[in-house]
Amino acid sequence: MHALTLPEAHHYDEMLLASGGIRPHYRDFAHWLHSQSPQTLARKRAEADLMFHRVGITFAVYGDDSGAERLIPFDSVPRIIPASDWRTLEAGMRQRVTALNAFLHDIYHEQHIVKAGIIPAEQVFSNSQYQPAMQGLDLPHRIYAHITGVDVIRHNDGNFYVLEDNLRVPSGVSYMLENRKMMMRLFPELFASHAVAPVQHYPTLLLNTLRHASLAENPTVVVLTPGHHNSAYFEHAFLAQQMGVELVEGQDLFVKHNRVYMRTTAGHKQVDVIYRRIDDAFLDPLAFRADSMLGVPGLLSVYRSGGVILANAIGTGVADDKSIYPYVPDMIRFYLSEEPLLQNVPTWMCRRPAELDHVLNNLAELVVKEVHGAGGYGMLIGPAASNAEIEDFRQRILADPSNYIAQPTLCLSSCPTFVEAGIAPRHIDLRPFVLSGREISMVAGGLTRVALKEGSLVVNSSQGGGTKDTWILED
Amino acid sequence: MMLSRTASQLYWMSRYMERAENLARLLDVTHSLSLLPQSRGGADIAAALATTGALDACRARHPQLAAADVLHFMTFDAANPASIISCLKYARENAHAVRGKITGEMWENINASWLEARQMAAEGRPLAGFFDWVKERSHLFRGTTYGTIQRNDAFSFIRLGTFLERADNTARLIDVKSHLVGHELDDSAADFYLWGALLRSLGAFEAYHELYRDSLSARRVAELLILRPDVPRSLRACVDEIAELLPRIQGDTGHRAKRLAATLHAELCYDQIDSILAGGLHAYLAQFLSQIHALGAEVHGAYLEAA
Numbered sequence: 001m002h003a004l005t006l007p008e009a010h011h012y013d014e015m016l017l018a019s020g021g022i023r024p025h026y027r028d029f030a031h032w033l034h035s036q037s038p039q040t041l042a043r044k045r046a047e048a049d050l051m052f053h054r055v056g057i058t059f060a061v062y063g064d065d066s067g068a069e070r071l072i073p074f075d076s077v078p079r080i081i082p083a084s085d086w087r088t089l090e091a092g093m094r095q096r097v098t099a100l101n102a103f104l105h106d107i108y109h110e111q112h113i114v115k116a117g118i119i120p121a122e123q124v125f126s127n128s129q130y131q132p133a134m135q136g137l138d139l140p141h142r143i144y145a146h147i148t149g150v151d152v153i154r155h156n157d158g159n160f161y162v163l164e165d166n167l168r169v170p171s172g173v174s175y176m177l178e179n180r181k182m183m184m185r186l187f188p189e190l191f192a193s194h195a196v197a198p199v200q201h202y203p204t205l206l207l208n209t210l211r212h213a214s215l216a217e218n219p220t221v222v223v224l225t226p227g228h229h230n231s232a233y234f235e236h237a238f239l240a241q242q243m244g245v246e247l248v249e250g251q252d253l254f255v256k257h258n259r260v261y262m263r264t265t266a267g268h269k270q271v272d273v274i275y276r277r278i279d280d281a282f283l284d285p286l287a288f289r290a291d292s293m294l295g296v297p298g299l300l301s302v303y304r305s306g307g308v309i310l311a312n313a314i315g316t317g318v319a320d321d322k323s324i325y326p327y328v329p330d331m332i333r334f335y336l337s338e339e340p341l342l343q344n345v346p347t348w349m350c351r352r353p354a355e356l357d358h359v360l361n362n363l364a365e366l367v368v369k370e371v372h373g374a375g376g377y378g379m380l381i382g383p384a385a386s387n388a389e390i391e392d393f394r395q396r397i398l399a400d401p402s403n404y405i406a407q408p409t410l411c412l413s414s415c416p417t418f419v420e421a422g423i424a425p426r427h428i429d430l431r432p433f434v435l436s437g438r439e440i441s442m443v444a445g446g447l448t449r450v451a452l453k454e455g456s457l458v459v460n461s462s463q464g465g466g467t468k469d470t471w472i473l474e475d
Numbered sequence: 476m477m478l479s480r481t482a483s484q485l486y487w488m489s490r491y492m493e494r495a496e497n498l499a500r501l502l503d504v505t506h507s508l509s510l511l512p513q514s515r516g517g518a519d520i521a522a523a524l525a526t527t528g529a530l531d532a533c534r535a536r537h538p539q540l541a542a543a544d545v546l547h548f549m550t551f552d553a554a555n556p557a558s559i560i561s562c563l564k565y566a567r568e569n570a571h572a573v574r575g576k577i578t579g580e581m582w583e584n585i586n587a588s589w590l591e592a593r594q595m596a597a598e599g600r601p602l603a604g605f606f607d608w609v610k611e612r613s614h615l616f617r618g619t620t621y622g623t624i625q626r627n628d629a630f631s632f633i634r635l636g637t638f639l640e641r642a643d644n645t646a647r648l649i650d651v652k653s654h655l656v657g658h659e660l661d662d663s664a665a666d667f668y669l670w671g672a673l674l675r676s677l678g679a680f681e682a683y684h685e686l687y688r689d690s691l692s693a694r695r696v697a698e699l700l701i702l703r704p705d706v707p708r709s710l711r712a713c714v715d716e717i718a719e720l721l722p723r724i725q726g727d728t729g730h731r732a733k734r735l736a737a738t739l740h741a742e743l744c745y746d747q748i749d750s751i752l753a754g755g756l757h758a759y760l761a762q763f764l765s766q767i768h769a770l771g772a773e774v775h776g777a778y779l780e781a782a
Contacts (some may be wrong), residue, residue: 230570237575247575252480263479265628265778266726 012156013425015077019336025082025473026194035076041076044186045418048053048074051182063226073466074179075417076186077426079448086197086444086472089152089160089432090340095332097148097434100165100319102335104144108134110314113334127324128372129317131280133287137304139313140215141438146311147206147275148434152331152342152446154413161345161410164325169277172447172467173433174235177202177242180445181471195474197444202433203242209437210243210273214309219272221245222262224253226278226294236277255298260308273309280314287364295370322405323371325348345410351402353442359406360397363390366406368397383409412457415468417450427451429459430470444464444472481576482632483779484569487770488577489620489636491566492585495559496613498527501725502559503606504676508668509542520545529557534581550605551596559609563592578623588612611685621661631720635774638720640766645677645719649700650760670696677708697756700747711743711764717770724778732773739766 014080016024021032052074106112107124115123124130149170151163180199184191203308210221225236232320240247252262253271261268278322282292287300302308318324326347328341348355348366349390359366363382370378381392414425432446448468449459505523521540524530528550532555537544552558567589574582591612595605615635624630653674670691674680679699686703687695701710718740721733751759 228574241575246478246480249480250639252478263780264476264726265479265482265632265724265728266476267728 011411011425011427012154012158014081014413014415014428015415016425025080027243029078029080029190032190032193033423034475041418045076045126048076048182048186051185052178072175072461073452074182075426075468077416077418077423077448077453078183078190078469078471079256079415079430079450080194080471081430081475082473083475085160088341090442090444092162092340093148093150093432093434094339094440095336095338096150096162096328097145097436098166098439099328099332099335100148101142101144101436103311103331104167104316104319105139105142106335107318108137112346116334118334123323124318127314127318127321129280129321131315131318133300133304134313134315135278139260142212142370143312143436144176144316145214145319146209146213146313146436148436150434151430152430152432153410154430156411162328162342163209163345163410164322165320165328166314166431167320168279169312170431170433171232171277172449174238174344175178176433176445176447176470177238177469179447179467183469192443194471196393197472197474199443199445202443203216203239205336205435205437205441206239206275207243207245209435209441210311212437214272214312216272220270220274221273222253222271223249224248224250224274224276224278226282230277239275250293250295253296255296255300255302258302258305258307259294260299260302271308273311275311280317283310283314290410303368321371322369323402326443349402350397350404350406351364355406356397356401356410359404360394363394365409367409368393368404368406370403371405372403373428381409410457411423412451412459415448415450417452417466417468419452419454424454426454427457427459428468444474445470477576477628477632479779481573482628483575483775485576485629485632486636486774486779488566488569488573488585489633490640491562491569492613493614493637493640494644495562495566497648498559498562499606499609499613500558500676500678501526501644501648502546503603506546506602506606508525508672513761516596523651525732526651527557529555532557538646543779546602550602553596559605560592560596563589563612563660576629578619580623584612584616585617588616604682613752628724629650631724632778635717635720638713639767639771639774641708642717642763643657643771645700645708645710645713646760646767648673648676649697649741650757650764666693667691673700677706679706679708682706694748694752699750701751701759701770702743702746702748714740714743729773729777732770735766735770735773739763739770 012084015023015030017023033113103113107114107130111124113119114124145167149166149172151166152160153163154160165227168188176199207221211219221243222245223236223240223243225233225247227233230236237247246252246262248262248271252261253260254263256268260271260274262271278294282294284295284297284299286297288295299308302313303310303314326344326349329344332338332340348359350356350359359368363380364385366380366382368380368382380389382390385393412427415428416423417426419426428448428450430446430448432442435441446471449461450466450468451457451459452464452466456464461467501523502520505520509519518540518665520542521530521533524533524545527549533545533548534540536548536555548555548558550559552689553564555561567585570577570582570585592609595608618635620630624633670693671680674683674691674696682703682705683691683696683699686699689695699706699709703709704711704715706712714736718736721729721736761771
């Protein structure tokens, strides 16, 4: 276990050096920014708000049928990443996703990694995301996670760390695309003066990836959505439209003669690849949750006999679980015989007695998470917690140590951002999207999320987070 | 080719918008008639409700059938699924589900209608202005649709919804007037107001005078609203559109729907008003409504459900 080097007091800013100077890849932008009047910039921001409203880049709030829709705030200062940094990130993500797919194939087949003693059997097989139905099932090209969102942060040592892998139904890519379109409309001159890598071909890459996932000659691809009440519905509709494929709900599909069909105005049409944006548990009421109205009865049986491809595969959640995350570097070594190019955030597993001691002795400095928790539930943020909260959490950890992991409190890098009173640093993360098809492909970019509250490290859109355009500068 | 569910949502989006407009037309005219001295007030309005199938529900809520209660029930009462505000809500819900298949301008228009209607309901806006507003919003929606959407199957299903709904509504409206008169045919002075009101509610008052240049007669009103192809809310005009739309939909399905539409179309083209009246206006309209409902069911079975 290596420790993070934490420079005191200062966090890493993507644009500014500690000395106050400008990092080289931001110099042209800073120069341009300096030449703009505050009125012009304010007008451009108002224009962006209006356009996002009109396009309907909105974020449906659960349970709100008032007809009003909230907007995810868009910040018009781009997050710029130099080509050299991107090369590191890209190679690291490529390696990581290759290893994760190898891991998924392995645990649903021979389980070499368990037999080799690298990952304890109970960590895999008693994981709620492990799907026995996938055992022994051969998938074309052995691809499980066709689409992966890798959450990366830059710590104050200047290095990138992977915070988590999203192998189930990662979302956010529509914002990456719409943010770029918006920036090009608002500030075309910036794109003339910066060599920004394009991202707009993502839907083409995605469609190629999905088509490649099937062995059929000319496969029919659809996007499966839970429906317009889902918070990511806009993205589902957007991607279907951009790829030129149908956006279907469970009720549009049915199973007959061991194939999946959709109901159309011209009759029944066979479906070969389902880019599903609903969770495993809701896919097939006959196999999983019987009360699910979102899925397709009999889908699993067709899937198991190879009659249809699901992207991502069923059961990928076992590889992005917090209890498996600490083993990803070992997976890379085991399957690829390589050293990891991207680092994990150091993680202490409370199930190991020595690490449990360390965690219990340092609760006030650490972030402690439940291994299956998500969305900030069941979590202790040591530096922000009261003594009573820490003591309470100590008892919970002691009662069930293997349910917890702990990590140092990370300092996400910051990026200048428009705020009420001008421009100020706000913390950001990055989610690039990795596609696994004939080969691993990705567009140079990703979704940068920004915590708009001063000092906040929470970038989630449900908690006041916004987004930025992400520029990978070409050499 | 499009998803059956999508086609269904497009179809119902425009049906509900058209239904809201027709309700506004019906209630507007009925409301003005109820102010005439010989009117029975709420009872007359309630008789109009019989056409919408909402009379029993209304009587359950408002046993007295007071004019103001009945009108509120049919306009701003969100608990009544047959009220104008409910129709606007369902139109908007269907549009929301197919946002990717309609133009941004169509969506903005239908969404704004719903938001504004809710506001008006909350404020208790005077009804005459509200009816005009509903008609305007419906015109705007139809115009936006016509002016912005691609001419594909989506357009066909939207138009199909409009004209099936309109054919149904016009037939019911003519039928209720024949009931109100109490006997099938009469050109008496009292009935002058009723036939005039019917023409006004269908926007055909000017057309009548231009085409016939004569005083109102039940026979001519019936001919105009049933058989004239050049009056846009007549049964013939609606069925003309339907018979043209159905064969345009891509694919090999819907044979029975197409045949039924063609039969209905041929009847309206070659029927004559005297033979219709000889058999009884009410009987004719009841027969027409059952054919339109059968056609709606065939459209559902072939395209919108495709079970």
